[in-house]
Amino acid sequence: xxxxxxxxxxxxxxxxxxxxxxxxxxxxxxxxxxxxxxxxxxxxxxxxxxxxxxxxxxxxxxxxxxxxxxxxxxxxxxxxxxxxxxxxxxxxxxxxxxxxxxxxxxxxxxxxxxxxxxxxxxxxxxxxxxxxxxxxxxxxxxxxxxxxxxxxxxxxxxxxxxxxxxxxxxxxxxxxxxxxxxxxxxxxxxxxxxxxxxxxxxxxxxxxxxxxxxxxxxxxxxxxxxxxxxxxxxxxxxxxxxxxxxxxxxxxxxxxxxxxxxxxxxxxxxxxxxxxxxxxxxxxxxxxxxxxxxxxxxxxxxxxxxxxxxxxxxxxxxxxxxxxxxxxxxxxxxxxxxxxxxxxxxxxxxxxxxxxxxxxxxxxxxxxxxxxxxxxxxxxxxxxxxx
Amino acid sequence: xxxxxxxxxxxxxxxxxxxxxxxxxxxxxxxxxxxxxxxxxxxxxxxxxxxxxxxxxxxxxxxxxxxxxxxxxxxxxxxxxxxxxxxxxxxxxxxxxxxxxxxxxxxxxxxxxxxxxxxxxxxxxxxxxxxxxxxxxxxxxxxxxxxxxxxxxxxxxxxxxxxxxxxxxxxxxxxxxxxxxxxxxxxxxxxxxxxxxxxxxxxxxxxxxxxxxxxxxxxxxxxxxxxxxxxxxxxxxxxxxxxxxxxxxxxxxxxxxxxxxxx
Numbered sequence: 001x002x003x004x005x006x007x008x009x010x011x012x013x014x015x016x017x018x019x020x021x022x023x024x025x026x027x028x029x030x031x032x033x034x035x036x037x038x039x040x041x042x043x044x045x046x047x048x049x050x051x052x053x054x055x056x057x058x059x060x061x062x063x064x065x066x067x068x069x070x071x072x073x074x075x076x077x078x079x080x081x082x083x084x085x086x087x088x089x090x091x092x093x094x095x096x097x098x099x100x101x102x103x104x105x106x107x108x109x110x111x112x113x114x115x116x117x118x119x120x121x122x123x124x125x126x127x128x129x130x131x132x133x134x135x136x137x138x139x140x141x142x143x144x145x146x147x148x149x150x151x152x153x154x155x156x157x158x159x160x161x162x163x164x165x166x167x168x169x170x171x172x173x174x175x176x177x178x179x180x181x182x183x184x185x186x187x188x189x190x191x192x193x194x195x196x197x198x199x200x201x202x203x204x205x206x207x208x209x210x211x212x213x214x215x216x217x218x219x220x221x222x223x224x225x226x227x228x229x230x231x232x233x234x235x236x237x238x239x240x241x242x243x244x245x246x247x248x249x250x251x252x253x254x255x256x257x258x259x260x261x262x263x264x265x266x267x268x269x270x271x272x273x274x275x276x277x278x279x280x281x282x283x284x285x286x287x288x289x290x291x292x293x294x295x296x297x298x299x300x301x302x303x304x305x306x307x308x309x310x311x312x313x314x315x316x317x318x319x320x321x322x323x324x325x326x327x328x329x330x331x332x333x334x335x336x337x338x339x340x341x342x343x344x345x346x347x348x349x350x351x352x353x354x355x356x357x358x359x360x361x362x363x364x365x366x367x368x369x370x371x372x373x374x375x376x377x378x379x380x381x382x383x384x385x386x387x
Numbered sequence: 388x389x390x391x392x393x394x395x396x397x398x399x400x401x402x403x404x405x406x407x408x409x410x411x412x413x414x415x416x417x418x419x420x421x422x423x424x425x426x427x428x429x430x431x432x433x434x435x436x437x438x439x440x441x442x443x444x445x446x447x448x449x450x451x452x453x454x455x456x457x458x459x460x461x462x463x464x465x466x467x468x469x470x471x472x473x474x475x476x477x478x479x480x481x482x483x484x485x486x487x488x489x490x491x492x493x494x495x496x497x498x499x500x501x502x503x504x505x506x507x508x509x510x511x512x513x514x515x516x517x518x519x520x521x522x523x524x525x526x527x528x529x530x531x532x533x534x535x536x537x538x539x540x541x542x543x544x545x546x547x548x549x550x551x552x553x554x555x556x557x558x559x560x561x562x563x564x565x566x567x568x569x570x571x572x573x574x575x576x577x578x579x580x581x582x583x584x585x586x587x588x589x590x591x592x593x594x595x596x597x598x599x600x601x602x603x604x605x606x607x608x609x610x611x612x613x614x615x616x617x618x619x620x621x622x623x624x625x626x627x628x629x630x631x632x633x634x635x636x637x638x639x640x641x642x643x644x645x646x647x648x649x650x
Contacts, residue, residue, distance in 0.1 A: 066414075066606040067553045067554070067555065067602060067606065068553045069414070070413055070414020070415065070416075070602065070605050070606055071414060071415065071416035071605070071606055072413075072414060072415075072416075121448040122448075123448060123449065218470065218499075219499075246500065250497075250498055250500075251470065251497045251498065251499070252499065253499035253500070254500075294499070294500035294501070366417065369416045370416055371415060371416055371417050371418070373439065374448040374449060375438070375439055375440075375441070375446070375448060375449035376438055376439055376468075377438050377468065378437060378438045378442060378468070378478060378481070379443070380437075380442070380474070380477045380478045380481045381438070381468055381469065381470075381474050381477075381478065
């Protein structure tokens with residue numbers, strides 16, 4: 001059974017209401033058992049009644065994370081291949097009607113940028129692109145992966161959803177990780193935000209992790225985009241998705257990201273009613289950890305340095321650093337200081353909030369008593385590893 | 388006081404180790420913490436996940452092996468991350484090519500959550516690697532039949548789990564461990580789930596030949612001190628086992644002979 005069959009049967013609105021109505025006693029009971037074991041208990045941890053228990057939740061989250069991941073943070077870098085896109089997503093800088101310069105990075109430049117990232121320490125790369133069959137075809141991505149694998153042993157993709165066979169050829173090329181954020185699990189909201197392009201197909205996107213799993217990805221990443229709809233609704237739906245994948249995709253590591261909207265080209269105005277505050281985000285991360293102790297939780301540079309520093313110990317397991325969200329953007333970075341030398345970055349997807357250099361972030365992680373782990377995968381695990 | 392206790396050395400393959408504590412190197416807050424904890428544990432055998440090591444040449448960003456003095460420890464490469472026999476065999480061969488000893492801790496866990504080992508793939512990989520001359524130490528669930536099968540294949544130890552990796556739940560598989568120990572022709576190393584020194588001591592009192600500890604040392608507030616605590620517990624448990632504990636003596640001995648009346 002696919003998650004697209006499950007989602008419509010879930011009482012998500014009722015769970016959101018239940019979360020609002022949670023009593024302090026329920027929160028205490030869930031915290032006393034040290035884990036959330038179902039969506040009702042997860043909703044309790046997201047509740048307003050749980051807010052006074054944030055410190056206790058954070059401590060429990062830290063302890064569980066240390067048990068399964070140790071005092072380590074795995075480092076990765078995103079690399080944007082192209083901002084060509086045929087979709088209209090009203091909140092995204094790459095949306096097809098936005099008058100931004102459209103760039104698809106040529107292969108030799110992709111290789112140069114990857115080498116540059118490798119010199120900064122990265123051994124894990126996330127390839128990102130808009131959805132465009134002409135510029136970002138399956139064959140192109142597989143070629144890129146084959147070319148980069150000797151430089152980066154761990155490669156993930158975050159592209160428009162593909163069919164299983166297309167994913168299979170990407171896995172065969174050596175990709176380990178597939179990320180596809182649903183953006184919103186609320187079908188009406190989703191429909192309003194995606195008026196045109198293949199991304200309109202809510203269920204096709206929702207089933208992406210399962211198709212990726214069938215194709216052999218070792219890690220599948222899911223997440224909402226907070227700020228588009230009620231954050232508790234999105235968190236509960238993401239949790240339900242995670243629980244489903246744990247049962248049905250048992251050989252894949254589940255990875256969760258909890259990105260919040262950032263300003264982007266196109267002038268999308270957020271609805272203040274859906275704003276997720278820093279405290280809400282921390283509460284959500286701790287709640288996810290208490291529900292899914294083994295899940296990887298990834299944190300990108302879209303969050304500000306103070307928050308990222310604080311999250312190192314609170315349940316996050318993977319962090320990007322020094323990221324550029326514009327295709328070809330790393331080429332104009334000063335390698336030593338890791339600052340953008342170009343003044344305008346009109347082709348970026350969104351503007352990052354933590355622009356610290358990778359080595360500065362790594363030092364910060366060490367200061368928190370954690371080890372930044374750069375390499376945690378080997379080329380020999382891929383079928384093509386002998387190359 | 389603990390120094391006054393001596394235990395028989397541990398023999399695995401063609402090597403002898405004075406310590407019966409094996410240490411894992413993942414999850415430490417830094418390479419220095421890891422190095423200090425290994426030294427404090429007085430272990431002779433440390434295991435390293437190959438996926439974190441530089442196998443294709445020196446790499447300052449994957450330098451975990453640089454923290455381990457290979458004259459002092461036998462570095463036991465492990466195949467964590469491998470999801471099937473083929474991957475495990477491939478990465479083991481790569482480790483050998485990179486100059487590591489031809490020893491391998493076989494870890495094949497397709498389930499990335501509980502990291503429970505796959506018995507079928509483990510047996511397959513063990514057959515291949517033993518045939519190629521490796522000293523193979525397989526991580527397994529506490530399954531006595533699988534343990535026997537792996538010994539038939541020629542594995543140098545069996546390493547059954549006490550409870551899932553990182554869980555710190557101790558010897559939840561004690562009943563099965565006892566059977567494995569009873570039937571063992573090779574050293575039995577209890578691996579995974581040992582969260583406290585008392586768990587380690589309990590494993591040794593059961594008759595395990597050694598224990599492997601990682602998480603409980605690595606995430607302790609003072610890993611080196613915790614390593615010492617585990618080392619002491621292992622020695623205490625083993626000493627008691629070698630002396631013979633009343634509770635685990637196989638033969639009953641009544642204080643007054645029960646058959647004296649027969650004359």
